[in-house]
Amino acid sequence: MKAWVLHDINDFRLDNIEEPVLHDGEVLVEVKAAGICGSDIPRVYQNGTYSFPLIPGHEFSGVVAKAGKAVDPGWIGKRVGIFPLIPCRACGPCRKEQYEMCRHYSYLGSRTDGGFAEYAAVPAENLIILPDNVTFAEAAMLEPMAVxxxxxxxxxxxxxxxxxxxxxxxxxxxxxxxxxxxxxxxxxxxxxxxxxxxxxxxxxxxxxxxxxxxxxxxxxxxxxxxxxxxxxxxxxxxxxxxxxxxxxxxxxxxxxxxxxxxxxxxxxxxxxxxxxxxxxxxxxxxTWNSSFSFPETEPSIRMAERMEDASLTKQRLSKQGVSDEERRYIQDAGENCPPDDWQYVLERLAQKRVSPSCLITHRFPMDELEQGFHIMRDKTEDYIKIMGIAGK
Ligand SMILES: [Zn+2]
Ligand SMILES: [Zn+2]
The missing domain is CATH 3.40.50.720 (NAD(P)-binding Rossmann-like Domain)
Structure with a gap:
């Protein structure tokens, strides 16, 4: 596959490499859109990263192409967004489900290979399923939106x-x-x-x-x-x-x-x-990063239930003849189970209450992504979000 590989500080090349080997619990995501984060510029050109070679890119979305061992094959073909932080699940913050403060995390695109490639290996637990009306470009902005x-x-x-x-x-x-x-x-x-x-x-x-x-x-x-x-x-x-x-x-x-x-x-x-x-x-x-829940049940199922809950709550509240007491009860039930930041964002994207794509100022074919890096490094043009799009 083709991938943008960081070999050393300021040595960033489009290479032809082997597809990632899947570990247990991982899926292979065919990347459809990947945004360049401000933090990618010093990572590539100034400070480097934890180990080389590395494929950067932590803001991406795509379609599940393969399921590894211990993963429900039902994931294959699903359109997904990706939470890039892989927590240790053992430290103090992790035990409180505050994964954004994990002491020993891994991270797609900075500590392990990320999304500036045709394919990326992603733990199935880090996937969030996309409603049909959320585009890949929007989904590649889930991470900065959640932040x-x-x-x-x-x-x-x-x-x-x-x-x-x-x-x-x-x-x-x-x-x-x-x-x-x-x-x-x-x-x-x-x-x-x-x-x-x-x-x-x-x-x-x-x-x-x-x-x-x-x-x-x-x-x-x-x-x-x-x-x-x-x-x-x-x-x-x-x-x-x-x-x-x-x-x-x-x-x-x-x-x-x-x-x-x-x-x-x-x-x-x-x-x-x-x-x-x-x-x-x-x-x-x-404030640091964003909250994401790793549910016991399959994330896709949990998400579907949440979306259903939200629309049910709305329907119930909009009905005539709901008593004040009932209304309070329904609202309390909603508040007792606040969505994590990713669900909060995805619900609003799906309901078209936010529209972040107006902030995408540049879209490049993934093969030409380096142009976007140069714009951000050299500040030769005004930009907000620069994105690589597969097959463009
Ligand atoms: Zn970032
Ligand atoms: Zn941890």
């Missing part, structure tokens, strides 16, 4: 809150998309590229909700829009000292700062800014 949703749900903004999002890359924009879907009306977006304004317009955010930090002082801009108080919830999606300072400095008393951006360097706060965490009793929180 954005994880940050959002950890901060749990109220629809009435003023929410600031600083940093308008893929995660920042997806976060805005899901905040809107969750009913948050007052979103203030801080960016630094003219192109971001077009992207925000595609997401339906009014032009005056965007601050270009090259031309305006974001602090003053935020104060003017929040009666001087600052945002109730502030998502920092950049990871620089300057933006961390804005976040702490311009979050309202009692508000929440959610740290999303991976740090570029050591992060320092001036004393006067640090004081604000104390005096304003800010909740400063981190």
């Amino acid at each position: 954005a949703v994880h940050a959002m749900r950890r901060a749990a903004p109220d629809p009435a809150d003023i929410v600031a999002v600083c940093g308008l890359g893929t995660i920042g924009l997806l976060l805005i998309m899901f905040l809107q879907e969750a009913g948050v009306k007052n979103i203030l977006a801080i960016g630094n590229k003219g192109f971001q304004k077009q992207m925000l317009e595609k997401l339906g955010l009014p032009g005056d909700a965007w601050c270009d930090s090259r031309e305006q002082n974001p602090g003053q801009w935020l104060r003017e829009r929040t009666e001087g108080a600052g945002a109730d919830v502030f998502f920092e999606c950049v990871g620089k000292n300057e933006t961390l300072t804005w976040a702490v400095d311009h979050t309202a008393p009692g508000g929440r700062v959610m740290l999303v951006g991976n740090p570029f360097s050591d992060m320092n706060l001036e004393k006067a800014v640090y004081w604000k965490i104390l005096r304003n009793q800010l909740t400063v929180t981190g």
